[in-house]
Amino acid sequence: MNVATSRASLPDARRVVVKIGSSSLTGPDGHLDLAALRALVEVLAERVAAGGQVVLVTSGAISAGIGPLGLAARPRDLATMQAAAMLGQSQLVARYTEAFATHGLQVGQALLTAEDTVRRRRYRNAQRSLERLLALGVVPVVNENDAVTTDELKFGDNDRLAALVSHLVRADALVLLTDVDGLHDAPPARPGARRIPHVADLADIAGVEVTGRGSAVGTGGMVTKLESVRIATGAGVPAVLTSAGNARAALAGDDVGTFFAVTGRRTSARRLWIAHAAGSRGRLHLDEGAARAVLGGRASLLAAGVTHVEGSFDAGDPVEIVGPDGVVLARGLVAFDAVELPPLLGRSTYDLRAELGEGYDREVVHRDDLVIEHR
Numbered sequence: 287m288n289v290a291t292s293r294a295s296l297p298d299a300r301r302v303v304v305k306i307g308s309s310s311l312t313g314p315d316g317h318l319d320l321a322a323l324r325a326l327v328e329v330l331a332e333r334v335a336a337g338g339q340v341v342l343v344t345s346g347a348i349s350a351g352i353g354p355l356g357l358a359a360r361p362r363d364l365a366t367m368q369a370a371a372m373l374g375q376s377q378l379v380a381r382y383t384e385a386f387a388t389h390g391l392q393v394g395q396a397l398l399t400a401e402d403t404v405r406r407r408r409y410r411n412a413q414r415s416l417e418r419l420l421a422l423g424v425v426p427v428v429n430e431n432d433a434v435t436t437d438e439l440k441f442g443d444n445d446r447l448a449a450l451v452s453h454l455v456r457a458d459a460l461v462l463l464t465d466v467d468g469l470h471d472a473p474p475a476r477p478g479a480r481r482i483p484h485v486a487d488l489a490d491i492a493g494v495e496v497t498g499r500g501s502a503v504g505t506g507g508m509v510t511k512l513e514s515v516r517i518a519t520g521a522g523v524p525a526v527l528t529s530a531g532n533a534r535a536a537l538a539g540d541d542v543g544t545f546f547a548v549t550g551r552r553t554s555a556r557r558l559w560i561a562h563a564a565g566s567r568g569r570l571h572l573d574e575g576a577a578r579a580v581l582g583g584r585a586s587l588l589a590a591g592v593t594h595v596e597g598s599f600d601a602g603d604p605v606e607i608v609g610p611d612g613v614v615l616a617r618g619l620v621a622f623d624a625v626e627l628p629p630l631l632g633r634s635t636y637d638l639r640a641e642l643g644e645g646y647d648r649e650v651v652h653r654d655d656l657v658i659e660h661r
């Protein structure tokens with residue numbers, strides 16, 4: 287580990303996750319921009335040649351599928367987007383394979399889903415295989431597994447995926463490449479909007495106007511990029527946001543884009559998944575006393591304090607924990623299936639054990655599986 291503590295230490299960051307968005311890989315005709323892809327690969331190959339390690343998180347599967355499928359425009363419905371991504375992903379990786387090969391490097395593909403960052407066993411598996419791939423000198427090329435993700439259970443944008451991957455591989459820095467040179471003090475199309483070079487704490491930019499609308503092809507706009515930055519910096523990984531054309535300069539620590547300093551220490555993977563699991567499978571509504579106990583930070587959630595449940599989750603799924611006023615207080619991994627809970631609610635642990643036996647008196651969400659929302 288050699289975490290970049292400032293922009294100047296970026297050249298020494300040993301392991302870097304670089305994410306490139308659709309907007310930077312798509313030409314004006316909506317097809318994959320091969321020149322842009324090759325230019326990025328050249329920069330990353332230089333980094334590897336200099337002794338660094340790079341994990342590439344790349345969008346562009348849908349863009350790469352448009353041409354071969356003969357589609358007039360980027361599809362909007364989920365099934366056609368998935369079909370385009372399935373065809374396009376293999377094209378995309380083929381192009382990366384060729385481009386890296388010209389620099390004597392090999393690539394290995396990892397297609398991840400939100401589920402992989404939520405489920406402990408899958409997280410560990412992904413961690414182990416990526417670690418081994420890097421040790422073998424191969425460049426991991428990561429995208430979301432669009433073929434198997436549904437609307438409610440997907441990242442959609444690759445920004446948050448990149449932040450979670452940077453935690454997964456214990457990166458020393460995260461570089462987000464897009465079509466604008468960093469965060470601006472207003473949406474960059476607005477006259478007079480200026481780049482913000484350094485952000486020490488995300489609270490400092492709370493007043494900055496950002497839009498969730500991306501470019502014509504991107505997903506999530508600046509909102510998901512800041513969400514990604516929040517996850518990464520809060521988990522101990524500094525981030526740089528700049529345009530794809532500035533990738534080399536950003537890695538060299540030059541004054542381009544926006545540098546976001548670390549705000550938190552490396553958290554356990556477990557707490558990170560719980561806090562940022564892409565989707566929640568349901569909600570647990572609490573009474574006043576339980577809400578206070580949960581916010582106190584040390585208590586587990588017991589059936590006695592839950593008034594009702596929503597959703598159809600299984601034991602182990604992420605759920606939102608909601609106060610009596612409807613505000614989400616925390617997220618956690620629930621220890622029961624949704625159908626098991628109604629008869630247990632509002633009842634004391636003593637009652638449950640006496641009537642239903644050992645096991646039914648367990649916590650609904652154990653405190654180790656519970657993370658309070660900080661907004």
Ligand SMILES: Nc1ncnc2c1ncn2[C@@H]1O[C@H](COP(=O)(O)OP(=O)(O)O)[C@@H](O)[C@H]1O
Pocket residue numbers: 306307308309310443463464465466468469470471472473474475494495496497498499500501502503504505506507508
């Ligand atoms: N305050 C802001 N600073 C910089 N960019 C912004 C801001 N608000 C909105 N944006 C928009 O975010 C867009 C990038 O998001 P997106 O299209 O999703 O990119 P990508 O495909 O690279 O993920 C930019 O084109 C920019 O217009």
Ligand SMILES: N[C@@H](CCC(=O)OP(=O)(O)O)C(=O)O
Pocket residue numbers: 306307308309344345346347348349371429430432442443444445500503504505506507
């Ligand atoms: N995973 C899909 C879509 C990802 C996407 O558009 O994300 P981004 O460009 O990062 O906002 C793809 O590869 O086309």
